[in-house]
Amino acid sequence: MALQRDAYRALEDIVGPDNISEEPAVIDSYCRSWGEEYLVGEGFRWMPRFAAVALPGNTKEVQAIVKACNRWNIRFKAHSVGYGPFMCSMKEGCLSLDMRRMNRILEINEKGMYAVIEPYVIGAQLQAELMKRGLVTSMIDPGAMTTALPLVPGSGEGSIENAYANTHRNQLGLEWVLPTGEILRTGSLGSGAGWFCSEGPGPSLRAIAAGTASAMGGVGIFTKAAVKLYHWPGPPVLPVEGVSPSYRLKPEQKWFGFWFFTVPSYEKAAEAGNKLGQSEIAIVLQKSFAWRIAADSGRSMDEVMKNFREVYDQIEGKGRVGGWIVMIGADTQREFRYKERVLMQIIKDVDGELLPFLEDSPDTKLSFMSRWTRSSTCDRECRRAGGGRYSAFSNIDSIDHKMNVARVSTDLKKEFIEAGRIWDDGGDQGVGNFGEHGRVGHVEQIGMAHATKEGFAALRDYIRRSREMMLNPKYGITSVTLSTSPVQPEERERMSSGYLYNEHVWVQKIKKAIDPNNVSDATFYSSE
Amino acid sequence: MELGRLEALREYMERCDRCSKCKFIPMERITSWRFSAGCPSITRYNFHTYSGAGKQTVALSLIDGRNDEISDKLLEIIYHCNMCGSCDMACKYSRDMETFETLQQLRITYVENGYIFPALMPVIDGLRKQDNMMQALKADRGKWAEGLEVKDITREQAEVYFHAGCQYSFDHELWPAVKNAINLLKKAGVDVGIAGKEEACCGGHAYELGFEAELIKYAEHNMGLLKEARVKTLVTPCADGYYAFKVLYDKIGKKLPVEVLHITEYLARLVEEGKLKPTKNLPITVTYHDPCNLGRKGEPYVHWDGVITKKPTEPSLHEPPKEFRRGTYGVYEPPRDILKSIPGLRLVEMERIKEYAWCCGAGGGARDTDPDFAMWTAHERITEAETTGAEAIVTACPWCKRSFIDAINQNGSRLKVYDIVELLQEAT
Numbered sequence: 004m005a006l007q008r009d010a011y012r013a014l015e016d017i018v019g020p021d022n023i024s025e026e027p028a029v030i031d032s033y034c035r036s037w038g039e040e041y042l043v044g045e046g047f048r049w050m051p052r053f054a055a056v057a058l059p060g061n062t063k064e065v066q067a068i069v070k071a072c073n074r075w076n077i078r079f080k081a082h083s084v085g086y087g088p089f090m091c092s093m094k095e096g097c098l099s100l101d102m103r104r105m106n107r108i109l110e111i112n113e114k115g116m117y118a119v120i121e122p123y124v125i126g127a128q129l130q131a132e133l134m135k136r137g138l139v140t141s142m143i144d145p146g147a148m149t150t151a152l153p154l155v156p157g158s159g160e161g162s163i164e165n166a167y168a169n170t171h172r173n174q175l176g177l178e179w180v181l182p183t184g185e186i187l188r189t190g191s192l193g194s195g196a197g198w199f200c201s202e203g204p205g206p207s208l209r210a211i212a213a214g215t216a217s218a219m220g221g222v223g224i225f226t227k228a229a230v231k232l233y234h235w236p237g238p239p240v241l242p243v244e245g246v247s248p249s250y251r252l253k254p255e256q257k258w259f260g261f262w263f264f265t266v267p268s269y270e271k272a273a274e275a276g277n278k279l280g281q282s283e284i285a286i287v288l289q290k291s292f293a294w295r296i297a298a299d300s301g302r303s304m305d306e307v308m309k310n311f312r313e314v315y316d317q318i319e320g321k322g323r324v325g326g327w328i329v330m331i332g333a334d335t336q337r338e339f340r341y342k343e344r345v346l347m348q349i350i351k352d353v354d355g356e357l358l359p360f361l362e363d364s365p366d367t368k369l370s371f372m373s374r375w376t377r378s379s380t381c382d383r384e385c386r387r388a389g390g391g392r393y394s395a396f397s398n399i400d401s402i403d404h405k406m407n408v409a410r411v412s413t414d415l416k417k418e419f420i421e422a423g424r425i426w427d428d429g430g431d432q433g434v435g436n437f438g439e440h441g442r443v444g445h446v447e448q449i450g451m452a453h454a455t456k457e458g459f460a461a462l463r464d465y466i467r468r469s470r471e472m473m474l475n476p477k478y479g480i481t482s483v484t485l486s487t488s489p490v491q492p493e494e495r496e497r498m499s500s501g502y503l504y505n506e507h508v509w510v511q512k513i514k515k516a517i518d519p520n521n522v523s524d525a526t527f528y529s530s531e
Numbered sequence: 532m533e534l535g536r537l538e539a540l541r542e543y544m545e546r547c548d549r550c551s552k553c554k555f556i557p558m559e560r561i562t563s564w565r566f567s568a569g570c571p572s573i574t575r576y577n578f579h580t581y582s583g584a585g586k587q588t589v590a591l592s593l594i595d596g597r598n599d600e601i602s603d604k605l606l607e608i609i610y611h612c613n614m615c616g617s618c619d620m621a622c623k624y625s626r627d628m629e630t631f632e633t634l635q636q637l638r639i640t641y642v643e644n645g646y647i648f649p650a651l652m653p654v655i656d657g658l659r660k661q662d663n664m665m666q667a668l669k670a671d672r673g674k675w676a677e678g679l680e681v682k683d684i685t686r687e688q689a690e691v692y693f694h695a696g697c698q699y700s701f702d703h704e705l706w707p708a709v710k711n712a713i714n715l716l717k718k719a720g721v722d723v724g725i726a727g728k729e730e731a732c733c734g735g736h737a738y739e740l741g742f743e744a745e746l747i748k749y750a751e752h753n754m755g756l757l758k759e760a761r762v763k764t765l766v767t768p769c770a771d772g773y774y775a776f777k778v779l780y781d782k783i784g785k786k787l788p789v790e791v792l793h794i795t796e797y798l799a800r801l802v803e804e805g806k807l808k809p810t811k812n813l814p815i816t817v818t819y820h821d822p823c824n825l826g827r828k829g830e831p832y833v834h835w836d837g838v839i840t841k842k843p844t845e846p847s848l849h850e851p852p853k854e855f856r857r858g859t860y861g862v863y864e865p866p867r868d869i870l871k872s873i874p875g876l877r878l879v880e881m882e883r884i885k886e887y888a889w890c891c892g893a894g895g896g897a898r899d900t901d902p903d904f905a906m907w908t909a910h911e912r913i914t915e916a917e918t919t920g921a922e923a924i925v926t927a928c929p930w931c932k933r934s935f936i937d938a939i940n941q942n943g944s945r946l947k948v949y950d951i952v953e954l955l956q957e958a959t
Contacts, residue, residue: 021576022577024578024604026602026604026605027597027598027600027602028580028589028592028598028602028604028605028608029578029580029604029608031588031589031592031597031598032578032579032580032584032585032586032588032589032592033579034588035549035588035591035592036548036549037548037549038548048595049592049595049597056578058577058578084551086548086549086550086551087548101577101578101579103577103579104577108564124564125551125555125567126558127555127558127559127561127567128561128563128564128567129564130561131561131562131563131564131567132563132564145550146550146552146558147558147561148550148551148552148554148555148558149551240562241559241562243559243560246858246859246863246885246886247557247620247623247624247857247858247859247886247887248623248624248625248857248859249859250557250559250560250624302857303627303849303852303853303854303855304627304846304847304848304849305848305849305852305853307846308845308846308848373559374559377558377559377561378557378558378559378625379558379625382550382552382625382626383625386546386548386550386625386626387625387626387627387846388546388627388846388847388848389542389543389545389546389627389846389847390846390847420844423843423844424843425844426844426845426846427844427845451846452843453841453843453847454545454546455841457843458843
């Protein structure tokens with residue numbers, strides 16, 4: 004479905020002819036990512052085609068595009084580096100706005116400890132520039148190649164959030180082009196006081212901007228945001244050595260350490276997690292399991308499978324629970340020794356055992372430190388072999404609650420493994436990051452299956468069953484569940500009305516209020 | 532349209548989930564915002580389509596039957612690319628994929644189905660008529676060696692065959708590098724010969740453009756030449772030639788029965804053995820540019836003939852296990868060893884080096900298909916080199932050297948451009 008010629012010409016005038024395209028090959032490259040067949044539904048191998056793709060270069064262009072969309076009644080869907088069907092619309096004829104040209108780090112304020120960025124700045128770029136100044140901030144777990152703009156990612160959690168907070172919580176001032184084309188500046192920015200604060204004066208708009216599980220492009224376009232920064236105890240350049248795919252931290256990084264220990268039970272896992280959080284010693288506090296350790300230590304999937312059995316035998320094979328990954332960083336040797344001693348005491352207190360697979364391989368530990376700090380644990384773990392994957396049960400809550408969820412969700416996952424429907428990764432035992440020194444966090448159960456009709460059917464069933472379990476108030480509805488539900492409005496309403504205080508109704512009201520012409524595509528945000 | 536070649540890569544295309552790592556250098560290697568990009572094509576043109584992931588989706592769309600109209604724009608997307616392999620290396624840091632192979636097979640598929648980028652026709656016509664990629668006369672091929680007392684392997688036997696390559700043979704401004712290479716080899720006592728006007732193109736550049744038949748033709752020609760000459764070693768100063776002789780000939784089942792070395796590998800060996808002694812002081816600060824075809828793409832070809840399993844309870848595995856080419860074993864150290872052996876010379880590294888080096892702009896035929904893009908890419912590299920404080924950028928490939936010279940002529944820079952051989956000659 005093509006745009007009207009006068010509308011296309013108007014958009015072309017705004018961004019320039021080199022920055023807009025309706026070429027079928029260009030459009031098709033925006034219509035497929037991953038998960039369409041099971042997150043959206045059977046038959047969705049490709050998402051509906053956009054009418055055109057435009058690349059705005061600044062806020063002024065974004066604003067002009069949005070106004071043009073209102074004038075010609077064109078739906079738009081903005082996205083940056085993100086991936087997944089979330090960047091697409093369920094309706095043909097939508098205008099895709101790829102924010103790639105808005106990729107500047109506008110300011111790094113060392114004194115005020117914030118950075119102002121545009122949507123296409125990625126985590127690795129920002130981190131590299133921050134480290135030079137002895138600063139750092141959180142990055143989301145899907146990877147350092149995803150946007151560093153705090154509100155955009157679906158869940159906002161990542162490996163270093165224990166010390167540097169969930170990315171959603173790091174959002175400060177925000178510049179936001181509303182679906183009407185007006186520019187809204189929130190927090191201190193809105194009062195002309197700079198970027199340093201996300202709240203007030205007046206009611207906070209953070210929740211409206213963020214949505215229950217990210218606004219998914221449904222409330223307009225975030226064009227700039229300030230992100231909160233933290234002290235970085237490491238060197239100004241991430242000291243990496245080796246040749247791909249075997250990068251590792253240089254061994255002379257004496258004041259950084261990485262450990263993984265197992266525990267006898269989920270109760271002990273909770274106890275350990277709470278103690279580690281309260282001690283405030285760790286940069287990374289991550290519930291983990293055999294598959295993650297094996298997957299990240301192998302150069303190829305073939306190597307992973309070899310490692311997996313060895314690691315599995317050292318955890319689940321011994322009847323133990325995959326406990327905690329802990330990474331420590333310190334400014335001084337004294338500080339490092341203190342943190343290390345605290346960690347060892349906690350491991351002792353909970354009958355923990357360090358994993359021999361890692362303790363026997365200092366090089367693997369160094370490569371993990373490099374990757375956990377900068378890259379992503381997801382890539383090798385659940386993307387490398389292709390196929391489909393779904394992270395179930397991944398809502399954010401306390402450590403005690405999440406260990407309980409880890410236990411019961413493992414049973415569900417094992418049921419699917421035993422039925423031969425999803426890949427046997429040992430049953431998972433729950434994997435996830437905890438943030439702000441253990442105060443909040445999540446675990447998920449990643450179900451993986453082949454990209455086949457049977458594999459996708461298995462994942463759809465896995466999603467359905469995990470959602471049913473999450474409707475039990477003991478476990479809680481996941482943000483991911485909600486974000487993928489709008490395509491099944493009845494189900495969203497069923498979940499929301501029962502357990503989330505009619506969240507869907509509120510979202511619809513908000514949407515109507517700020518987008519009277521319904522031009523900011525609400526797929527994955529709100530049912531209509 | 533015959534799509535069998537692409538269909539064979541479907542599994543890998545479907546694995547791509549648009550994570551965008553192919554657009555950047557590996558995340559752990561990023562040291563600044565300014566030099567974090569890996570792929571020149573997406574960096575210049577911005578639409579996702581131009582990235583490795585985007586082109587894989589274009590290929591998937593084609594084999595899914597969604598996009599069978601071959602427009603000029605589509606050809607432009609496919610050919611506004613340096614084929615530098617950066618996307619492939621960045622992807623394979625954590626994935627088991629064949630991103631670059633998809634790009635290569637897309638080009639071959641289009642050519643085989645009669646869709647040829649117009650600017651390439653004169654280049655290919657020239658190759659077919661004159662056996663070179665420079666649209667120059669075959670008869671002039673050996674002129675660079677006039678005055679050098681060097682054996683002609685078509686008439687005399689020699690241990691080492693020196694293949695100058697098309698760019699060095701016909702680009703007069705670059706002749707000092709090849710002349711110096713011969714001088715150094717002779718100085719070290721190497722029994723070296725050339726083929727003069729009988730030397731023919733390696734076919735590698737044509738293959739990158741999508742013309743596979745030309746690669747096969749020249750592989751057979753060169754194999755015959757070497758067989759007749761009974762040489763033991765082939766040495767080339769051209770990174771493209773090295774990639775063809777070492778990697779592509781093996782890939783198409785025509786592995787040469789001789790040792791194949793890039794001139795930097797051979798000279799580094801001679802320096803290490805004490806047969807070449809760089810003793811003259813060269814007080815200069817230089818930075819080294821890794822040519823893509825010598826670096827990440829230059830690692831040996833690894834054949835794999837097997838199946839990808841789909842057992843319900845385990846991930847897809849390659850049976851037998853497949854060794855992916857990830858850029859790990861490219862030629863990175865020999866050029867640096869040579870530079871470090873030169874007294875007084877100081878080597879300072881750019882941010883993007885070795886397997887994640889930025890392309891010079893000449894790769895993939897971009898100088899013909901999109902000259903502005905090729906110059907922009909080269910200029911980006913010159914800018915990066917300037918930030919190191921170096922006085923010169925040194926490389927080991929005539930295509931890179933030509934690109935850098937042209938970029939400096941066009942945009943200006945204080946940097947000098949050297950082939951590594953020239954510096955070694957100066958110091959020896």
